[in-house]
Amino acid sequence: MRRKLLHARKLLLSIAALGAAASIAGLGTFATFTTSTSASHTIASGTLSLTAPVSRLGTGASPIAPGDTMQRAIDLSYSGSISLGSATLTTNATSSSLLDSDATNGLQIAIDKCSAAWTESGPPYTYTCGGSTSTVLSSRAVIGSNIALSNLTLTAGATDHLRVTVTFPSGAGNTLQNQSSTVNYTFTGNQRAGTDQ
Numbered sequence: 001m002r003r004k005l006l007h008a009r010k011l012l013l014s015i016a017a018l019g020a021a022a023s024i025a026g027l028g029t030f031a032t033f034t035t036s037t038s039a040s041h042t043i044a045s046g047t048l049s050l051t052a053p054v055s056r057l058g059t060g061a062s063p064i065a066p067g068d069t070m071q072r073a074i075d076l077s078y079s080g081s082i083s084l085g086s087a088t089l090t091t092n093a094t095s096s097s098l099l100d101s102d103a104t105n106g107l108q109i110a111i112d113k114c115s116a117a118w119t120e121s122g123p124p125y126t127y128t129c130g131g132s133t134s135t136v137l138s139s140r141a142v143i144g145s146n147i148a149l150s151n152l153t154l155t156a157g158a159t160d161h162l163r164v165t166v167t168f169p170s171g172a173g174n175t176l177q178n179q180s181s182t183v184n185y186t187f188t189g190n191q192r193a194g195t196d197q
Contacts (some may be wrong), residue, residue: 063123100181
């Protein structure tokens, strides 16, 4: 009989302990204070766009002799919503000869910018500037990779009016006779540096 009473007492104590634990857990669940606030904003990325709405670079010249120059106009338009930080020019010969591979006596390139659209005459094409001019690329061998260009506007919504002049040096010798090259021009715009927005 005594053993049964002890067993019953232990059982009642266990039930009481479980009840107390449940009460404490319940108090912890329903007694917590909460508060919150929220905000949102829209973030949208812009576009970087470099196009050439006006270009005479596709117009070839033949036959040329040492001392000849070829002028071609091209407009670089920055029509995206993000301004450029810099621009480069890469030229390569898709059909090669001594005209492009001879860096000294082969074709040379120079680029100028006019503050207004160039006035075109010809063909053969020549251009005059009714505004102010600045040098974008000083004379150098026609073939090159990632050639830095200077004095460009590069501002979103703006256009730079360029004149590309290709010269066949007057010192070119007989080895450059009867040569033909096709030169491809690629202008590349690079994003401006990151800023606070």
